[in-house]
Amino acid sequence: MKPVYVGLLGFGTVGSGVAKVLARNAEEISRRAGRAIEVKRAAVRNIEKAKALAPADVEIGTDPLAVVDDPAVDIVVELIGGTSDAKELVLRAIANGKHIVTANKALLAEHGNEIFAAARAKGVMLAFEAAVAGGIPIIKALREGLTANRIEWIAGIINGTSNFILSAMRDQGKGFDEALKEAQALGYAEADPTFDIEGHDAAHKLTILSAIAFGTPMQYEHAYLEGISKLTREDIAYAEQLGYRIKLLGITKRRPQGIELRVHPTLVPAKKILANVEGVMNAVLVNGDAVGQTLYSGRGAGSEPTASSVVADLVDIARLLTADPGHRVPYLAFQPDRMVDLPVLPIEEVETSYYLRLKAHDRPGVMADITRILADLGISIDAMMQKEPQSGEQVVDIIILTHQSLERSIDTAINLIESLPTISGPITKLRLENLDN
Amino acid sequence: MKPVYVGLLGFGTVGSGVAKVLARNAEEISRRAGRAIEVKRAAVRNIEKAKALAPADVEIGTDPLAVVDDPAVDIVVELIGGTSDAKELVLRAIANGKHIVTANKALLAEHGNEIFAAARAKGVMLAFEAAVAGGIPIIKALREGLTANRIEWIAGIINGTSNFILSAMRDQGKGFDEALKEAQALGYAEADPTFDIEGHDAAHKLTILSAIAFGTPMQYEHAYLEGISKLTREDIAYAEQLGYRIKLLGITKRRPQGIELRVHPTLVPAKKILANVEGVMNAVLVNGDAVGQTLYSGRGAGSEPTASSVVADLVDIARLLTADPGHRVPYLAFQPDRMVDLPVLPIEEVETSYYLRLKAHDRPGVMADITRILADLGISIDAMMQKEPQSGEQVVDIIILTHQSLERSIDTAINLIESLPTISGPITKLRLENLDN
Incomplete structure (x- = not known):
């Protein structure tokens, strides 16, 4: 079977890793994919550096359009990062009927809805394993x-x-x-x-x-x-x-x-x-x-770990290159007509546990005041630690861990506690997850 | 699109988990797969128990052939375990053109070569995510x-x-x-x-x-x-x-x-x-x-974790049910004509590090004897620990950790050390892996 030809946009840390892995493991990869996967072209900023790293038969130039418009390129791998040029080039490659692999999380998170719609309309695959957690196949x-x-x-x-x-x-x-x-x-x-x-x-x-x-x-x-x-x-x-x-x-x-x-x-x-x-x-x-x-x-990063994910995407695409789009895994896991529009909750609506660090004057009644404020707001205390005052210091650190609460209630509690005369300065609030279920 | 119909062989812990997950998450699964996946039939040993657990529209009987021969069943899920009946039923289902999902590691490890060849000859898919590490998608x-x-x-x-x-x-x-x-x-x-x-x-x-x-x-x-x-x-x-x-x-x-x-x-x-x-x-x-x-x-086990892997396989198969076999991932990751016949090395040829525990009489020269034997065989010591003798005891425990060595050399060393007059009883040998690279 004819090799699958890849065009690279960018030939830095990840791009050179992709070329290196495809060359070094060519045998192992074609044993799996059933066909060879070869880099045909790369568009780079620094031609000299790229030429030193790239296999001899890769055509290297500075014009990214030469990659996305090359009729011989089956899959465009976008590794230039950022959201402006990358978006334009990816959309143009899609319009040209190229399949896309990208490691660009910013592009997908900020413009993914538009890009996936374009890919779907054109019937091309778009894979992005390398965009999250580098070499881990989490996607x-x-x-x-x-x-x-x-x-x-x-x-x-x-x-x-x-x-x-x-x-x-x-x-x-x-x-x-x-x-x-x-x-x-x-x-x-x-x-x-x-x-x-x-x-x-x-x-x-x-x-x-x-x-x-x-x-x-x-x-x-x-x-x-x-x-x-x-x-x-x-x-x-x-x-x-x-x-x-x-x-x-x-x-x-x-x-x-x-x-x-x-x-x-x-x-x-x-x-x-x-x-x-x-x-x-x-x-x-x-x-x-x-x-x-x-x-x-x-x-989660690095040349070859990230390349590992890019190449896995290339193998996936190579397998389905000539298959009917109905056989593909949907870009975002769910069928495009079965997406739901669940809103993102504002942070005040989040429910989690909290770590609070307060500086309190070491006087009777401090703890009673604090715990009453928390109790009135329905916030349960999971653990509490009061550090011994350092010699000469008037102020002690108090640490409170709460059970699961609404962030809005915690913020109210913090405001009330900070206004107590026995409390010095702002309270440090961190979130805590038990990860139990 | 018409649902994919599943026949279950076995309706115990895992089988009932599969039915439960398919029913409970029907909406979520079809949002992903693009079609419904339904259990049509199950063959079980204990009909009463199964009927209490299974959705009402599942036909339940005791004859596994009714499942593997049912023309309406697209995918047979083998969960009866063991290697005799299971093998016969899987081969018959394959001959009937059914796709197979199995959680049966013994069957695949002992008869996989024959079973995969039969599946390939018939052009059916055979998936086995649940056979290794339960719910973890390691395959x-x-x-x-x-x-x-x-x-x-x-x-x-x-x-x-x-x-x-x-x-x-x-x-x-x-x-x-x-x-x-x-x-x-x-x-x-x-x-x-x-x-x-x-x-x-x-x-x-x-x-x-x-x-x-x-x-x-x-x-x-x-x-x-x-x-x-x-x-x-x-x-x-x-x-x-x-x-x-x-x-x-x-x-x-x-x-x-x-x-x-x-x-x-x-x-x-x-x-x-x-x-x-x-x-x-x-x-x-x-x-x-x-x-x-x-x-x-x-x-790595349990009803729903294992069912999670079985159902993931069902979704994979559902997607490619009508696709040309050339688009599929090979059963064993590599194209069948590109497998290699690397032999398994006998344990004597294994190279790893070792933990040795010896009981030695607490006399001068013991350590010198032991370390000379190891040195003569080219075995480097990574750490050594001699426990204080308990009061009244003549024998002390000596623990040795070695660097990477050939198992054959370690076994020779153990024989020589055990024959020293200062050593009491057999030596405990455990293997050690640093998992560094």
């Missing part, structure tokens, strides 16, 4: 492996940069700035790390997971984002003493009224496997009504 | 999610009964017999537990994983099996002190001369996620050359 697991289930929730460590920083803060007692510098020195964080540490990247990935778990459109604009830059060593240490670790989690949950879609630092019981996923590793925990909890972990 | 991950990779090795906790017993021995300091009794009382172990605790069940599953990882035929008859019934509390405690946990692992590894295929108790570094998979949970760690290590964990 396939959710979209095909767990089709029997009503998915209840997903909780994932899906940003390696943040997880590396949190591991360094916990293991080595580093502050956030110091841990960030280490991540930057090791190439795990960008010079401008905002996108990773403030949760944007995780929210893009979570948006995609949420859509394929629940059969909803992409709703990135309604995601709640809170990053890790304000986390302190103290909170990490207190969490540890209470038996928890703090992870930046992307959480999406089905509720009767809608869907929770939120990224924030989260206390997780230290005994849970998810709490023990360290460094740049990623992991996704999925709760389905039949299977219960399944966990998927591995490298 | 799909290996067969489709990791197609880019040359798989290097797999190490899995794939028998929940054994893992439960080992967790109970470690956590609660129980002996093997006591932990087994607890497992039996909780329904996690059979009255005759041999099949689980001596590694047969794990070896069946490992055989299947190995075939789809490397593209070889099933070679169950060459698997090496060693169970957990001889493990002692002492070895579990010593392992713990050295930073390891003991797990019953199924390990299959690609070596230049052939394939390792072995099930045995294994020391695993306590920090590894695999070491922290407790109780009846299963987990499979896969090492691919592009992606590195990915881990998949979840419930």
